[in-house]
Structure formats: C-alpha cells, structure tokens
Amino acid sequence: MQGISLCQKYQDYFSIGAAVSEETIKAHGELLKYHFNSLTAENAMKFQTTNPKERVYDFRPADPIAGFAKENQMRLRGHTFVWHRQTPDWVFQEGGNPRDKQEVLGFLSDHIRTVGIYFRDKAYCWDVVNEAISDEPGEYLRDTLWRRALGDGYIETAFRTAREHLPDAQLFYNDYNTYQPEKREKICRLIRGLKERDVPIDGLGMQGHWGIGRPAIDEIRQTLDIYAGLGVRLQITELDISVYDHGDPRTDLTVPGPGMLDRQAEYYGKLFELFREYREQIDAVTFWGIADDATWLDQFPVQGRKDWPLLFDTQGRPKKAFDAVTNF
Ligand code: HAH
Numbered sequence: 001m002q003g004i005s006l007c008q009k010y011q012d013y014f015s016i017g018a019a020v021s022e023e024t025i026k027a028h029g030e031l032l033k034y035h036f037n038s039l040t041a042e043n044a045m046k047f048q049t050t051n052p053k054e055r056v057y058d059f060r061p062a063d064p065i066a067g068f069a070k071e072n073q074m075r076l077r078g079h080t081f082v083w084h085r086q087t088p089d090w091v092f093q094e095g096g097n098p099r100d101k102q103e104v105l106g107f108l109s110d111h112i113r114t115v116g117i118y119f120r121d122k123a124y125c126w127d128v129v130n131e132a133i134s135d136e137p138g139e140y141l142r143d144t145l146w147r148r149a150l151g152d153g154y155i156e157t158a159f160r161t162a163r164e165h166l167p168d169a170q171l172f173y174n175d176y177n178t179y180q181p182e183k184r185e186k187i188c189r190l191i192r193g194l195k196e197r198d199v200p201i202d203g204l205g206m207q208g209h210w211g212i213g214r215p216a217i218d219e220i221r222q223t224l225d226i227y228a229g230l231g232v233r234l235q236i237t238e239l240d241i242s243v244y245d246h247g248d249p250r251t252d253l254t255v256p257g258p259g260m261l262d263r264q265a266e267y268y269g270k271l272f273e274l275f276r277e278y279r280e281q282i283d284a285v286t287f288w289g290i291a292d293d294a295t296w297l298d299q300f301p302v303q304g305r306k307d308w309p310l311l312f313d314t315q316g317r318p319k320k321a322f323d324a325v326t327n328f
Helices: 022-035 063-071 101-118 145-150 154-165 181-196 217-228 260-277 320-326
Strands: 015-020 038-041 075-082 125-130 170-175 203-206 209-211 233-242 282-287
Touching (some): 015 022, 063 075, 075 101, 075 154, 075 282, 101 145, 101 154, 125 154, 145 154, 154 181, 181 217, 260 282, 260 320
Parallel strands (some): 015 038, 015 282, 038 075, 075 125, 125 170, 170 203, 203 233, 233 282
C-alpha cells in the first residue's frame, strides 16, 4: 500500500473504522491495516450469532475479527447487545407461548454478562441498545419484543447491567435517522432521561446510512449542535452514502450511473469537513463496510440492486470520494 492513509490523515481528529466479517477481512486485509484503526463486527457479535440457543454461546465467528483487531492494534466496537432484530425467538417465547418477564430479564442479563466479559479486554465500547426509538409520529419507544416483555425500563436495565460487568467500556445508544427532527427530539428525551436517573450512558451513535445530498449538511450540523449539548460522546457508527436518490427507479445498474460518483465525492467531502469541525465531540467515524464489492446496501432497501456507497471501489482502489475526504 502507498499514498495517503485515511486513518493517519485523521489521527488528530477521530478514529476511522470499518464494519467487517471474516470474509471481508480476508478480501481486504491489507487495505484495512493501511487505512483503518477501528473495527466493528457487521454481524458476528450480534445476539443471534453469539447466543443462538438458550445457554449456548458461540464466539467462533467473532474470534477472527477480534484477533485481527488485536494483532493490528486496532480498536474494536461492540455491536450490539439489545436490538429488536437478529435476536433469536427463544429469548421471548417457548413452544409458542410468551415467556414471563423474569425469564426474559434473566436472558438479557446473562447475555450481556457473558458476551461482555468475553470481549472485556477486546472491545472498548458497546452499542448497548440499538434502534429503540419509534419512527412513528407521536410514538416514543419502538414496539419491540424486548419492550413487550420487560416494559419501557428495558433500556435502563441494559445499560446498568452492561456497566456492572464492564466498568471501563464506553456505553452507547445507537440509532438511524438521528437527524430527523422528531426522532432527534425522542433521542434527546431518552438520553436526558437516562442521565437524570444516573443511568450509565457515555455516548450516542449516529448510524449514518445516508445518500448523496441527503440529509443536507446543515441538517447534520444542527443535529450535531443539539447532541453536543447532551453531554455524551458522539460517534458516526455506520456510515455509507448510497448513490441512489429516493425514488430512483433503476435497479439493474452494473456500474455507477453518470455523475453518481462525482456527486458522492462532493457530498463525502462536505460531510468530512463538517465532522472535522466537530472533532471535539466526535471520537470515531466508522464505515458500514470496507469497499464496494460487499455492502449490505446491495440488499437494502431494494433486494439485489447494486450500490457503491463506500470510499473504495469493488477492486479496493480509492474512489473520488476518498480523495474528497483526504484532500485538506
Ligand atoms: C443497521 N440498521 C444495523 O444497526 C446494523 O446492525 C445492520 O447490519 C445494518 C444496519 C439499519 C436499518 C435497518 O436494519 C432496517 C431499517 C432501517 C435501518
């Protein structure tokens, strides 16, 4: 590898992360070592992977990721203890019948304790709760199986349990669409409420699954100003910039359409200029992937539609967007 290293260029600003799997580490090991100083397991540390059955824990998928991070002196983010997706059914029901509150509470604390302690010396922070806020107007918390089983207090319980076993980890709440004014209000309400009750929360993760030109840079700036006032650390935890506008009907592109990569580069450039301004608040910016050959956006929101949302192309070569974020 030669040329500018992304994480070196940003060493006085924030760490630069990538979401990875064992496969993408194999495909892009050298790129990762050269440009990134932090990792998140895209799936390997989620509930359904680490704790697929009652009392059964499996760290084989996560071990190579944690090992690679350690060998290469990279930081590791834990993702995620409590989420309504990628969590097995056995947690909430047995033989079709909902479990009672005490049982589910037992599983929650067993999970956080076992997984947390396993990664205690490896992960410096955890997304303790992911996506608990509702997207519905007028509704505060999302209707999830966790909430149905445990009531609104499950969020607080998760953070307190995490702190009990992980005295030194940074504990995060993580969500998407964090820039939308109504959702932003709800996120502020959640974090203020937790802090008022002395619940141990250290940070807010803004996922950052965005698109070219959306949200507007000013909306993100306003959002950062508001969250900066909460007294928690901020991270961009899952950044990718889709090349598609809302309502773009094309689903069969095999290479990016005309102008897409230029617009993407321009947006990425402005975004990182903004992030640099907020370096006092932002500790890390993590991309949800490494290079355009493997991205969850190939399946979301349109199944099978190729997307090119990252800084490196399908061959792992730096894109225009890379130049835009490193040219300062
Ligand atoms: C994120 N959700 C999750 O935090 C991450 O764990 C997953 O791998 C990808 C994206 C984003 C999301 C979603 O899954 C469904 C609807 C909207 C947003």
